[in-house]
Amino acid sequence: MFKKADSSALWAVVISLVLFFIGGLLTTVVPPLIDTSWAKPFDNQDPAKGVTGKLVPLTDLQKKGKAIYVREGCWYCHTQQIRTLLADTKRYGWKGVDAPISTPDEFVFEDPHMFGTKRTGPDLARVGGKYDEQWHRSHFRNPRDLVKGSVMPTYPWIVNDPVEFKALVAYMQNLGRAKDWRPAKDYEK
Amino acid sequence: MQQQISRAETGGAAAPTGALIHEDLTARWFIVSSIAYFFIVGIIAILISAKFVWPDFMGTVSWLSYGRLRPLHVNGMLFGWLLAADMGLTFYVIPRLCGVKLWSEKLGVATAVLWNVIILGAVVSLLAGWNQGWEYAELPMFLDVLVVIAWIMFGANLFMTVAQRKYTAMYVTIWYVMGCIVWTAFVYLTGNFATLFATGTNQANLNWMYVHNAVGLIFTPVGLGLAYYFIPRSSNTPLHSHKLSMVGFWSLAFVYVWTGAHHMIHGPISQWLQTIAIAFSLMLLIPVWAVVYNLFATMKGQWHQLRENVALKFLMSGVVFYLLTCFQGPMHSLRTVSAIVSKTDWIPGHAHMAVLGCFSFFAIAGTYFAVPKMWGKALHSQALANWSYWMMMIGGLGFFVTLWLGGFWQGWQWNTWSIPFIDTVVALKPIWLVRFFSGVLIFIGIILFAYNVLATVMGTTEEAAS
Known part of the structure; x- marks a missing residue:
């Protein structure tokens, strides 16, 4: 042959x-x-089966924010996946609560997917609700004002455009929220 | 065997009777434009590595920000430099191996023009932020369509040349190039078009199939095909084993495509698919070691030639980097190793060894070998060529090794979750500084290479009659 x-x-x-x-x-x-879980949106209302929540499609504002996230290449330095590693669940948890592992059913509506390959900055899969809008405003204007030693670029053209900034923050505050993972519901807005 | 020479080598005089004259117009166009992009995109590379060290450097203009320049660097190097250089060398090699002229130089030159239109379109699109959001598949749809058209033009030209060949038995390079053409077609369609009809994990799986095979089934087969031609040619030594080259080729054809999911080890994708990808990643050692053994055995008793022969230096260093990068790859796919190195700076170290250390070295060697023939002139300077080798070699090693050390260290720090993330960033700063200076050395190598080729092309020295 x-x-x-x-x-x-x-x-x-x-x-x-x-x-x-x-x-x-x-x-x-x-x-x-x-594996049909790839196409079945996450939906669990029974606490006995683990963390509860429901995956819903992005709103128009969040979609606009995601488009900015894609356009600026945020995904080259930030992954969006809590891997099946203790280090990931611990590191990306918040106030003593471990971050739930990312599962395919949380990403059913994702297009383009933003899993990423490189963590020059931290993972953002569960960043939604960790920081308030004012924090993000300062951080996008100059990350080094808030995080000494950061190498993240500054984004004045986003912060100076109120429409774009609102949209981007709306997108980020929604990240990882299909799973309602913080029992205290202490999500920032 | 019939004598084959390039049109320029006749020096305007009548060709020797019975000799086959190659026009090489297409090859010349592709090679010259690819070297121009190698230089231009090299500047982009320096800029983005500087941004790691000085994050505020050129940071207030959107189209000069890291997120816009990085895809330009990746796409520019992959498609503007490397793939174009490989296509140019293929246009040089295949007619010679077939013993016939290229089927159509007109179609070939049209392909080169279209390719340049695509690359220039890519520069504008990526700087403007028209990014589709998939790695290696950032280019907007209208450019994807043009790439498909250009690829069909490229493939048709070469397949017609192969169909008209004078020697029935095909040398291994011809299979690799044919494999590259047909596999690339499907891999590219998967990564740029099939992804449009999928979302989430399903889309990511298609995306990684494309990303992985962009290297494995585009750059690997065409790169190895060129190495299989230029190593025996530039050392005047026959290939060690035809049979072993068959083992390497057919195992590559079967094994490579299964491994895409190893980019998502521990990620949100089915465990069994990860396991399949890991198993096939380990099997990759078969085609790799078959090829590497064959090429090393070819050099048996001929290694002394590396002292004088710059093209051969690039080629054999490329083979060593191929062996190393393809040992790393299967090892990274193991769950335990992945838990440390995945997502760290180790990965760009690995990727650059494959694309720069191996496949770009092959393309540079082919260019140094073919340019003097295609223009009928001696290479402008052997000394400069030698310097270009050492600049890229030292810069390359500096780049790879520091990123491996840094990435491994970073991975251990991440696995100790009491260390705040920002501390793991600050810890890498010395690594990024060394990477910047290594990049500068590589870029000096690129300048020397580009200048040498330019001076050869523009110069007037005629090559001594062969």
Whole structure:
């Protein structure tokens, strides 16, 4: 079979594609058919089954904020996934409460997905409600005013545009909130 | 075997009887423009590495901010420099291996023009923030469509050349290039078009399939194909084993595509899919070691040639970096290792070793080898070429090694959750400073390389009659 590909270009291409498509189809088309949780929005009202909450699509304002997050490339330095690692749940928890692990059912409406690959800054999967609007205003204007040693860029063109700033904060305050994970409900606005 | 020379090598005189004359117009256009982007995007690279050290540097203008320049760096280097250089060298290599002229130089030059339109469009789009939000697939839809058209033009030209070939048996380089063309088509469609119809984890899975295979099934096959051509050619030594090259090629064809999900180890994606990706990532050692052994064995008894031959220096260093980067890859996919290095600065160290240390080194070597032939002139300066090698080698090692050390350290700190995050940022500052200076060295290497090629092209020295 492979010998023939030495002298037949067509045959070489056919085998290359067949081998490629076995793995290609089994790892892209098949998984969402097997694991239906990828497409089922998170919804749990029973505290006995763990953290409660319901995933709802973004509002128009939040969508506008997400578009800014995408446009400015925030996702190159901030991931949005609490991994199945104790270090992640502890580090990204808040006031003594561990952050719940991110699950596929929390991201059903995500387009584009913002899981990210690199943490130059901290993970933002559960940042929603941790800091108030005034904190974000100062932080976007100059992160080093609030966090000494930060290397995050300044974003004057966002802070100086009230519409964009409101939208971005609305998006961020919603991050990770499908799971209502803080028993004290101490979310900032 | 029939003598094959480039049009420029005839020096305007009548060609030797029976010789095959290659026009090489397309190859020349691609190579010259790719080197221009290598230089321009190199400046962007220096800027973004400076921003890690001096975060306020050029930070008040939106289109000069890190988030806009980073995708320009990545896309510019991947598509403006490396892929274009690889395409140019492919246009040089394939007609020679087939013993026929390129099917259509007109179509080839049109492809080169279209490619430049795409890259310039990408510069404007990315600086303006028209970013689709997927890694490696940032470009807006109209540019994606143009890429597909350009790829079809590229593929058609080469497939027609292969179809008309004079030698029935195909050298391994031809398979790799054909594989690259057809796999890239589907990988690119998955990452840029299929993702439009998916959301969340499903979309991320398609995105990682594309990101991983952009390296594994685009840059790897074309890069290895070029190494398989230029290592024997520039050392005048036959390839060690045809059979081993088959093992490497067919195992690559089967194994690579399964591994996309290893980018989401411990992440919000099914555990069993992660396990599959890990298993196949380990199997990647098979194609890698088959290729590396074959290329090393080819050099057996010939290593002394590395002293004088700059192209060969780049090529064999590239093979070593290939071995290293492809050892790291499978190891990162292991859950325990991933828990430390994933998302840290180790990863850009790894990525740069693959794309700069290995595949860019192959492309640079091919350029140093082919440019004098295509323009019919001796290389402007062997000494400068040697300096370009050492600048990139020392700068590259400085870059890779410090980021591995820093990334590993960062990973351990993250795993100790009592350390505040900002302390782990501050701890990395010396690492980023060394990375900046390493980047400067690499950039000096790029300048020397670009200048040497430019001086060769513009210069007047005729190559001694072969």
